[in-house]
Amino acid sequence: MARPVPGTRKAHMESTRRPAEPPEPGESPGPHELLLSVAKGDEQAFARLYDLVAAPVHGLVQRIVRDTAQSEEVTQEVLVEVWRSASRYRSDRGSAMAWIMTIAHRRAVDRVRTAQAAAERETKAGRQEPGRPYDEVAEAVLSRFEQHQLRRCIATLTDLQRESVVLTYYRGYTYREAAGLLDAPLATVKTRLRDGLIRLRDCLGVTTR
Template identity: 60%
Template structure:
């Protein structure tokens, strides 16, 4: 059984993280516990400087230390010290979290904009509606007074043929004929096929 490594007895009693990472790569849980205790504060500090949120910083620190456990075999001493490798993992993970949050906010903003964007071009529709109204008004002016009054009362005010006849004091048959003739003239004037 290995001799336990004690941290904090005096300033020079720092664990050999490079050696311990090699042991963690072999599955040594005690070595990982020592690495965890020695690095959790600096990892949390790096994460908090990037994220500025305690809860997210703690999540990132936890993720980084789990990654150290899983990927200890990837550490290469010739590329730098063990603590620098671990803190680089922490910084990258924190930056990834910031980017993820920013992307999420951007997606939500874009989705909100799409929710408020009409499915059609309102300006085009308004211009077309105005053009159609003007064309209908012009064509209505080509009708006789009785035709125009009958069409207006029946189609714009929603009156029945009988109500139009009573209002204009005309026989029902006359109103029906004037409406039919007026609608035919409107159809021809507007260029609508039958």
């Protein structure tokens, strides 16, 4: 997994080429010390911190997100955020590792929620009856004119046109349900609905895009 790069592209290339400076003999800086150095813009400290925390961060993200490719992407986002926001770390509020893992957990949960929301939108769209003709006309009519104007124009429709419009656009029936209630063929109801909406558009002076 490639390290995310702080700063410019040149800085990124240099930081990935240069090995992190070894710690002083007998010293092994932990996340706390490294994060404090990262907060000062120390790229070498970030390289060490990356090597130290990348695996546990990825493990946590993988358990939440489950998708391998997305887990790697979220892990990179987490470590980039660590680089950018290291100055906000406060040791009196918890350990450096806990701070980093909190970021990882939040990012992973956000990714799952985003994916779930997208899936729900697709499912909802799939359940909706496709291809209602002249929906844009109906939306323009309902949003631009007062009810008394609309009633006046509806009164100019034929009985079947008026009933088709009322059932589908005011009472929420599907085309098939409206056809059953009107005891008329489905194709006839769709045609009358289309014609009725066109007449409403012309009566109310709605201009469609």
